[in-house]
Amino acid sequence: MGQITFILRVAVQILAYTGPVLISLITLATVARVAPIDTHGIINRTVGASTATKATAKWIFGRLRHKHADPTPSSNLLVLLILSLLFTAFVSLTDIGFLGFYACSIPTANVIDAPASVSSNDAARALILTNMVNGTDPSKVKVARCDSSTVIDFGDNIFENNCTSWKNSTYADTELYANINSTDTDAMMPRQLTNYPSNAKISLNAFYVGPDTQRVTKPLIQKGLAVIPHDGGVQMVMGVPQLGPQKRVDLVKTLAVEVEVGCMTLGIRDIELIDTLSEGKMSFRTNGTWRNYTGPDYLEDALTKTVDDVRAYFEPFFNTSSLQSDGSMLSINASNLQLTTAAVVAPHQLPADFLSRGPVDELMGNCSQRVETKLGIVSDNRTTAIGDMCGLLGVGGSFSVEGFSAKIFERMVCATATQVNMVDATVTFDAAGKVSATITRVPSDLHYVIADYWSISISGLSNSTVFANYDPYRRYTLSENSRGSNAHFIHQPKLILNSYTVGLGSAGSAIASMGSTILGEEFFQTDEYNALGLLDDGLNFPQFHPPTVVKWMGQVGGSLMTASLGYNGWAALQGNHIEVQSTGGRLGSCYKPWYALGFVPLLGVVLLVVGWMVASMVGHAWFGTEVLEKGYGGVMPYAAAICPDPDNKGVLLAWEAHPEPRLQVIEKGYALTGGANATALKYLKSAPSYS
Numbered sequence: 001m002g003q004i005t006f007i008l009r010v011a012v013q014i015l016a017y018t019g020p021v022l023i024s025l026i027t028l029a030t031v032a033r034v035a036p037i038d039t040h041g042i043i044n045r046t047v048g049a050s051t052a053t054k055a056t057a058k059w060i061f062g063r064l065r066h067k068h069a070d071p072t073p074s075s076n077l078l079v080l081l082i083l084s085l086l087f088t089a090f091v092s093l094t095d096i097g098f099l100g101f102y103a104c105s106i107p108t109a110n111v112i113d114a115p116a117s118v119s120s121n122d123a124a125r126a127l128i129l130t131n132m133v134n135g136t137d138p139s140k141v142k143v144a145r146c147d148s149s150t151v152i153d154f155g156d157n158i159f160e161n162n163c164t165s166w167k168n169s170t171y172a173d174t175e176l177y178a179n180i181n182s183t184d185t186d187a188m189m190p191r192q193l194t195n196y197p198s199n200a201k202i203s204l205n206a207f208y209v210g211p212d213t214q215r216v217t218k219p220l221i222q223k224g225l226a227v228i229p230h231d232g233g234v235q236m237v238m239g240v241p242q243l244g245p246q247k248r249v250d251l252v253k254t255l256a257v258e259v260e261v262g263c264m265t266l267g268i269r270d271i272e273l274i275d276t277l278s279e280g281k282m283s284f285r286t287n288g289t290w291r292n293y294t295g296p297d298y299l300e301d302a303l304t305k306t307v308d309d310v311r312a313y314f315e316p317f318f319n320t321s322s323l324q325s326d327g328s329m330l331s332i333n334a335s336n337l338q339l340t341t342a343a344v345v346a347p348h349q350l351p352a353d354f355l356s357r358g359p360v361d362e363l364m365g366n367c368s369q370r371v372e373t374k375l376g377i378v379s380d381n382r383t384t385a386i387g388d389m390c391g392l393l394g395v396g397g398s399f400s401v402e403g404f405s406a407k408i409f410e411r412m413v414c415a416t417a418t419q420v421n422m423v424d425a426t427v428t429f430d431a432a433g434k435v436s437a438t439i440t441r442v443p444s445d446l447h448y449v450i451a452d453y454w455s456i457s458i459s460g461l462s463n464s465t466v467f468a469n470y471d472p473y474r475r476y477t478l479s480e481n482s483r484g485s486n487a488h489f490i491h492q493p494k495l496i497l498n499s500y501t502v503g504l505g506s507a508g509s510a511i512a513s514m515g516s517t518i519l520g521e522e523f524f525q526t527d528e529y530n531a532l533g534l535l536d537d538g539l540n541f542p543q544f545h546p547p548t549v550v551k552w553m554g555q556v557g558g559s560l561m562t563a564s565l566g567y568n569g570w571a572a573l574q575g576n577h578i579e580v581q582s583t584g585g586r587l588g589s590c591y592k593p594w595y596a597l598g599f600v601p602l603l604g605v606v607l608l609v610v611g612w613m614v615a616s617m618v619g620h621a622w623f624g625t626e627v628l629e630k631g632y633g634g635v636m637p638y639a640a641a642i643c644p645d646p647d648n649k650g651v652l653l654a655w656e657a658h659p660e661p662r663l664q665v666i667e668k669g670y671a672l673t674g675g676a677n678a679t680a681l682k683y684l685k686s687a688p689s690y691s
Contacts, residue, residue, distance in 0.1 A: 010095065023050070031680050034672075037651045040663060053088065056081050083605060090602035100595025105246060105431065105584025113241035113249070113580045115182060115572040116224030121174075124569030127223065128171055131566035133194035139172035141195055142203040144504055145186055146451045146473055158467060163451035177570040182239030182254040183422060183478040187571035188225075188507035191564055196502050202455050204470065205505040209513065209564045210497045211523070213531055216558030219435040224567025226427045227558045228437050232295065232550060233260040233416075234557035237437060238567070239575060243429040246584035253442055255478055256423040257561070259515050261553045262295020263393065263414040263546035264303040266310055270335040270409040274398070280335035280407070282351075284311075284318045287327035294546035299415045302370035306390060306413050309363055310350075317351045339407035343397035343537035345552045347521045348411050350392070364390045368492075371415055375489040388494035390415045391519030395548045399541045410544040414553065418515035420446060420488050422478040431584055441486035447477040448490070453504050471503030474512050497522040497529070510564045517560055518553045532556055655680040657687030 023046070031043055063078050118124050128138050146163035153159055169176045171189075180187045190207035198204045219228040226237040236257040241249055267290030272280030291307065293300055323329045336351055350359050367390035372379070377387065396409035422444035427437045451473040457466045476490070495513035503509070523529040535542050535552065542548055652666040656673070661684055666672075674683050 097598030100592040104590035106588040107582035108585035115239040117242040118572035124573040127569035185508040206500040211559040212563040215555035229554040229558040234554040258419040262299035264293040274405040282331035306367035341398040343535035343542040387492040388516035416515035446488040474508030
């Protein structure tokens with residue numbers, strides 16, 4: 001916009017100079033031969049103004065080259081005429097200076113806020129209630145905290161992580177959160193929390209851990225958490241105020257959950273022709289660039305080995321005699337997937353894996369173990385179970401080209417890794433309503449506590465002890481350490497999605513299962529989550545490559561975070577105060593300082609002229625100039641010598657061509673040569689002396 005403005009202003013300046021020249025030419029071509037003296041004076045002034053710059057420049061160059069035969073040359077006159085030219089040029093140059101002005105938003109005053117913008121007891125209680133089932137009394141819902149645990153061996157291969165000392169209270173207790181800040185997952189709480197009626201001898205809560213019915217496709221701030229889905233996964237930052245447009249907050253040493261995703265194609269594609277009776281087949285590619293990977297480097301090696309293992313499992317299900325020139329071969333049997341024309345991300349099954357999960361559990365278990373070994377992840381104390389870090393996913397939809405239309409599903413293997421890190425984060429809410437975050441990891445130590453939550457009963461038939469395990473308590477706490485790690489990978493237990501989960505209810509437990517949950521296997525076993533798999537492409541064909549699936553998994557992760565976690569109001573109220581900075585506000589005019597250079601030349605000339613004028617006033621050198629001003633106006637220099645009364649506007653003057661073009665006073669009885677009604681230009685051109 002600024003460039004267009006500059007071009008237009010230059011065009012206006014050009015017109016400002018060329019316009020008077022063109023007008024003066026037209027004036028000379030149409031001026032009457034006979035006219036009153038004041039008319040000729042006006043014409044003289046008009047033509048003189050249009051030619052002043054050119055004539056002055058020519059005169060200056062002549063003086064500088066000593067081509068003027070002036071008996072008394074004046075240096076002051078030379079300098080003043082140069083200043084007059086520079087003044088005109090520098091006025092035009094100020095257009096550059098005006099380009100520095102632009103419309104902007106003037107920031108308003110910064111304010112002090114708190115996590116989730118909780119500033120009172122009422123606001124803290126209201127935030128807690130929004131995380132609970134409607135009508136739940138916080139004073140009736142149990143909450144507990146554990147700082148450490150030990151493993152107890154009950155025999156018969158039964159091990160439990162036992163908290164060494166529980167701190168028990170309810171969600172109405174403000175004192176329990178006195179020393180809890182945004183580096184502790186206990187500053188958060190589960191959502192849809194309520195009491196769970198049970199015959200067990202321990203207090204139980206019910207809460208929801210799982211995704212919403214829709215993916216989170218854009219970054220947002222909700223209940224003290226900034227959730228940032230991106231092309232490689234999802235991030236969540238704790239302790240964020242509820243920002244408005246054109247606001248920014250810098251969070252120092254807060255907790256962030258980061259889930260990163262990697263996917264690699266298997267080189268196996270299911271294809272079913274549309275509008276034909278033929279059944280769908282699997283296509284196995286043996287050469288070319290079938291192996292495509294998207295994700296962090298640390299997941300690639302594990303997925304490469306897993307893809308090779310899965311392909312080896314698939315290979316016997318293909319007819320080698322069907323090998324085509326492009327290196328692909330078709331399956332012996334029909335595809336075991338229900339293909340769709342709608343663009344979708346979904347899990348897929350191994351062939352002949354309808355009744356037993358043995359093959360897929362083994363292959364994905366080996367993949368998870370490779371990832372844990374690579375990242376140094378230690379399993380929970382109670383068991384040596386491998387985390388759930390790998391899964392079979394793919395992208396499907398319709399594809400049409402040159403009259404060929406088919407349903408396609410591109411099979412992949414994906415892996416996830418979850419980190420709990422200390423970060424410095426800048427969260428911004430711009431004028432367009434877009435949330436963004438810049439996250440910098442801070443070296444720290446991670447303290448992890450897991451405490452199993454169980455009840456014991458005696459079986460009436462066998463008189464044996466029966467352990468009923470509920471969702472365990474997990475807590476992640478960070479402490480700054482300049483020699484610590486800036487990437488803390490955590491164990492990912494498998495989560496079985498239900499309408500509610502039963503246990504004590506801890507945010508850490510929900511965080512631990514997010515990486516495994518976004519692998520998506522559970523989503524498509526119940527109708528309520530089916531919409532999660534649908535892509536925005538609809539019935540148009542999607543991109544059948546890993547970035548589509550990786551981005552989808554990050555958006556599902558965002559849905560998990562917003563639906564499962566909220567900030568605890570009491571922790572927010574007693575948390576550190578945060579300065580919310582304004583990045584804009586009311587509309588105003590701002591200026592880019594370096595454009596002010598466009599005003600400097602004109603300012604210099606003005607100062608010189610003003611200084612000169614002051615010096616002249618002191619020496620009385622410029623008084624009495626009215627006489628000269630009157631003498632140099634209009635046609636006075638020409639008429640005064642031959643006209644005794646030049647102030648008489650009734651005196652007529654006419655252009656005469658002999659002996660040279662001149663204005664002649666017309667007196668009574670004066671005989672004009674040529675036609676009196678002709679224009680001056682026409683008369684002069686018709687004269688014999690015209691050449």
